[in-house]
Amino acid sequence: MFLGELEKQVLQYLWSSPNVDAKQVHAALAKQRDSSPNTVQSALERLFKKGLLSREKQGHAYLYRAKIKREELIAKLIDSVASDFISQGENSLVAAFSSVSSDMDEGQLDQLEKLIEIQRSQLKQSKSNADK
Structure with missing residues (x-):
């Protein structure tokens, strides 16, 4: 399994802040790197497909949490x-x-x-x- 740098940063954030949406992840990571909201959303989707995140639909957005310690x-x-x-x-x-x-x-x-x-x-x- 390979993880890109953004995917690692997303996981690091989700371990300390579970149940957040893509906008919240983007806002938190914007302090560390210059990524668009779509790039962060793509990273969340890749991590979900890799089985490393779970998500729950809330309104129009998904809330993500790390599925693995x-x-x-x-x-x-x-x-x-x-x-x-x-x-x-x-x-x-x-x-x-x-x-x-x-x-x-x-x-x-x-x-x-x-x-x-x-x-x-x-x-x-x-x-x-x-x-x-």
């Missing part, structure tokens, strides 16, 4: 890129992640360690359930 989208994007370049069993993803994590501070590394431990626990549990 930020963390879920990041995971999908990483998985998409990784699956394009890395074959099963290859350690390139681990090496790349290790390189990226070198820029993390101690708090972020602690949080990452906790998340890895949760994943290990869930993996052990699913293996245990499969053996039953």
Whole structure:
């Protein structure tokens, strides 16, 4: 899945301001970039078709909200890129992640360690359930 710069900005805005129409999104993003209302509307439509937004008709306009959490989208994007370049069993993803994590501070590394431990626990549990 590929996201353009405007689509990313729209998602960022919708994560903090759900249930807004295209005019509100345009007004908020106009501070950051020079885009027409039609361009913003097109970005909203693309994101809706990609399954990343939901919308509800209100009068003549749609109210949009993000359908996916930020963390879920990041995971999908990483998985998409990784699956394009890395074959099963290859350690390139681990090496790349290790390189990226070198820029993390101690708090972020602690949080990452906790998340890895949760994943290990869930993996052990699913293996245990499969053996039953």
